[in-house]
Amino acid sequence: MHRRTIGSSVLFAFYVLWSGAALAAADAPGAMPPGMDERVRACTSCHGVQGQGRNNDYFPRIAGKPADYLFNQLTAFRDGGRTYPPMGYLLAFLPDDYLRQISEYFAALQPPYPDADHTEVSPKVLAAGQQLVMHGDPARKIPACIACHGARMTGTQPGIPGLLGLHASYIAGQMGTWRSGTRRALEPDCMHTIAVKLNDRDITAVSSWLARQPRPADPRPAPASAERLPLACGSQPQ
Ligand code: HEC
Ligand code: HEC
Numbered sequence: 001m002h003r004r005t006i007g008s009s010v011l012f013a014f015y016v017l018w019s020g021a022a023l024a025a026a027d028a029p030g031a032m033p034p035g036m037d038e039r040v041r042a043c044t045s046c047h048g049v050q051g052q053g054r055n056n057d058y059f060p061r062i063a064g065k066p067a068d069y070l071f072n073q074l075t076a077f078r079d080g081g082r083t084y085p086p087m088g089y090l091l092a093f094l095p096d097d098y099l100r101q102i103s104e105y106f107a108a109l110q111p112p113y114p115d116a117d118h119t120e121v122s123p124k125v126l127a128a129g130q131q132l133v134m135h136g137d138p139a140r141k142i143p144a145c146i147a148c149h150g151a152r153m154t155g156t157q158p159g160i161p162g163l164l165g166l167h168a169s170y171i172a173g174q175m176g177t178w179r180s181g182t183r184r185a186l187e188p189d190c191m192h193t194i195a196v197k198l199n200d201r202d203i204t205a206v207s208s209w210l211a212r213q214p215r216p217a218d219p220r221p222a223p224a225s226a227e228r229l230p231l232a233c234g235s236q237p238q
Contacts, residue, residue, distance in 0.1 A: 036105045043102070046160060050111035058173070061165045063109040066221050068158040070103035071096075072186060081184040082177075090132060113165040113215035121208045125201075129209025132202060133163075142197050143204065148190070153213070155221035159186075162221060163210050171207035 044051065046059050054063030062070060076082040078091040078099070091099070108154050131137075133153075136144040146153060155162035163171070176184035178195035185191060198206075 004012075022189070036101070040102060040105060041174070043106075050109045050112070051106045052111040053114050053167075056112045058167060058170050060136050060167075060170050061114070063111050064154075064221075065107060065161040066155055066157050066159060067100070067103045067107035069108055069155070069161045071100055072159060074099040074103060083182060084113060088172075091118055109174075111217055113219070117168055117169075117208070117211035119208075121212070125205050126209050126212070128201070129205035129207070132206050133209060140197055142194060142202075150222040151218055152218070152222070154209070154216050154219050157221050157224045159160045160221070162219065164213055166211065168207040168211035171210055172203050175203045 043062075047055055047062050048059070053059055053063075073082065074091055074094075075096065077087045078086060078094065087144035103216050117227060130144065133145040136142045136147070143162065146183065148156060150156045150160070153163045174200060175191075178191045179191065179198070180188075183191075195203075208218050
């Protein structure tokens, strides 16, 4: 059932995106093309009508993340830095310009967040997660997650995504693929450097704690930091 749903959304997605790419070629460079809502229906079948993600499901929120971050992800799915075949096929022949337009479209949306996770998790695990996110672990040279992802955890312009509104299974899955090297980001790939220092217990702790945090009143990413350190990660121009 699940398989069939994904299969048909991908077929439909091909159609919508291809007609979109053809139209995009005719647009003035830089202008937000008309009818974007229609064109991104390929994407919203999985990511929610406004890219908000889905309740109780793996599909991640994409709305409101920095446009450069989204663009880096789309090129990664297209070019091999991230692997998820239903998206890889969709993006295979789409040019950078078009992927930028899609990224800007979703970055500008701020739909409400899905419900926070309320599953049973021991207070000890949650405390360990909070400690790592807020303070890191200097003894193991693990930086605080908020150093880059922002004190409010809503991300930092231009290349660092927010960590709220994602499901624990998604966060844990991403940390796992960074650790194993199947998810790669632009150099310096800080998340790989960090993920290899985390054990399974750390990953369970941070992902359970993050997924339970209340949704931010102001979901916008923090502005780019003047110091650039350690924010150089993920902020290179393409
Ligand atoms: C068949 C369902 C499906 C379709 C269709 C789909 N996605 Fe995804 N998308 C996913 C899943 C699942 C992931 C997480 C994959 C992983 O584990 O890395 C994802 C990840 C992403 C990410 C990375 C999110 C992040 O926070 O790092 C972006 C950006 C994204 N999708 C955008 C799109 C866009 C734009 C489209 C339309 C062109 C699209 N997706 C179509 C299911 C889908
Ligand atoms: C030195 C800066 C830095 C620190 C510290 C950092 N991150 Fe990241 N993080 C990044 C960057 C840059 C990206 C985007 C990488 C890319 O483009 O794929 C990212 C992406 C992520 C993502 C992907 C989100 C998504 O939507 O797919 C997760 C999850 C994440 N970080 C979790 C963490 C956790 C948990 C910690 C603390 C243990 C942490 N990060 C600490 C820089 C950092």
